[in-house]
Amino acid sequence: MPRRSWLPALRRSRFHLIMTPVCFIWCLPIIFTVMVSFRSFTDIIEHGLGGLPRSFTTAGYSAAMSGVGTGGEGRALLNSTIITVPTVIGVLLLSSMAAFALSRYRIPGRRAIVAIMLIGNLLPPQVVLVPVVRMVQSLGIFNHLIAPILVQVGFGMGFYTFVLYGFMRTLPEALTEAAHIDGASPISIYWHIIMPLVRPALAGLAALAATWTFGDFIFAISTLQSSSTFPVTVFLFNFQTLYASSWNVIAAGAVLAALPTAAIFLVFQRQMISGLMLGAIK
């Protein structure tokens, strides 16, 4: 009889006995980088990068923020934000409008349009990179923050339209028909009926789009040129060659760049996960 009481207890704790160390090991790269970021340079020189921390200082963070010769990480984080906010709003607005048209009206060839958008979403950025840089140059927006914004709105259209099209198709036809009969204009149907209904999907996609845009490297490094316009990803890339031996400063820079997206994740975790699922299952 006592077996019955301790066996499930052991089962339960077996799960935690395995998962807790696994998750701890999983997070080691983060833990170590945070640890290094708070150590002093002399501590690292004396006790080695792999040694246990014997100092605590935020010097690495202030060095990254001032970033001599790079414009500083504060500026770079600001640039990332200036790129991210309009990109997310722009791509979600345009793709939800396109998805509305495709899912609610009998657009001739709409299946072909959706298929082309899906293929566009699958392409690696490298496939379009050289012509895109040429186009950015001839439009006269090379090294302007508008360049990565426009490129990423264009490049994201496929994914977001495809996902929102799948989502909007599941909304009952009767909703829009009733509104039509009541004389509502297409714009008001889009804005007052469809958009509130897709809000959960939009929230997830917005959180995803924000982390992806914030993390973009290849479009930014190809269309921007000076440290005053670099977003934080490109900043870090240049920073690590400039500060090659100041590991605490590089680690601090990486942690600073990780914080905004980690914050988005902590706040919008549920929406982000459902956004990811939407993208795959629809």
Next chain:
Amino acid sequence: MAAVAGEVTAPLHRRRLRQGRSRLTRIPPIIWVFLGLGTVMEAFWVAWPTLNTFYYSFTQWDGIGKKVWVGLGNYRGLLHDPVFGKALLDNCIWLVGFGGLSLSFGLIFALALDKPRRGVGVYRALIYLPLVFSLVVTGLFWQTLYKPSGPLDSVLNAIGLRGVEQQWLTQPHLVLYSLLVAAIWHEVGYVMVLYLAGLKATDPELAQASQVDGANGLQRLAFVTLPQLREVNLIVLAIVVIDSLRTFDIVWVMTGGGPNNASQLLSVDMYTEAFTDLQLGYASAIAVVIFLLTIGFVMFLVSRMVRADR
């Protein structure tokens, strides 16, 4: 009175309904604007550049002078280019390693964290936390870990593996695998999310029934759960294949393809040819190869998916 009113309004109502339908078929001009804005962006920044990449790939061009038509010259050049050969080979290793391990770990974590119980939410969040970091940040995290006599070597020493410490990012035979681990760490959370969604859609009654029939855990997994995940498997496969063909940031940040092309991937080779060597025609030919590989794999997987549907 009521009956009369009903007779009058019913056909009227029906007529209005029909009008409503026909209006859905007759597309208002504003809807063309709605569709047009996004389609133009897509066409301008994706479709048109893709066509141009194909065109450039038949030319020799440094980006400043005139394009010189060379026909299939760039592609012939690729056949004899040892760096491209190395990149292609490495990308194959990458595809198998990255795809296989992301898929396996993602599935294992999903199976372990599928059932709701205390602490599952925290474990899940920790597993997919890396996903929200940019690949540049991920690269820097792992670079810190891999530094000579850095944290990884200290851990290996501490657990008694003194001889195992390595120059993780500078040994030519090791560097690709060191990068692979970092890239997988970033991808596994995504795969786990997809499998969790797939597991949620499986029929719990089937698992219960097979348990009643005496199937053990492994049998239930192999014969009941996995067959139901067929569609998710194909989606995950498509995603990891595409992601392994577009891998760039993490390699560019951690090694730049080196040392001596030891961690060269197709996208890294393409980028170097385009923006370091200014061989835009040649780089475009590599981009076309990446394009064809991506589309080829996706077509293959989609055809499997359609067959699975039947």
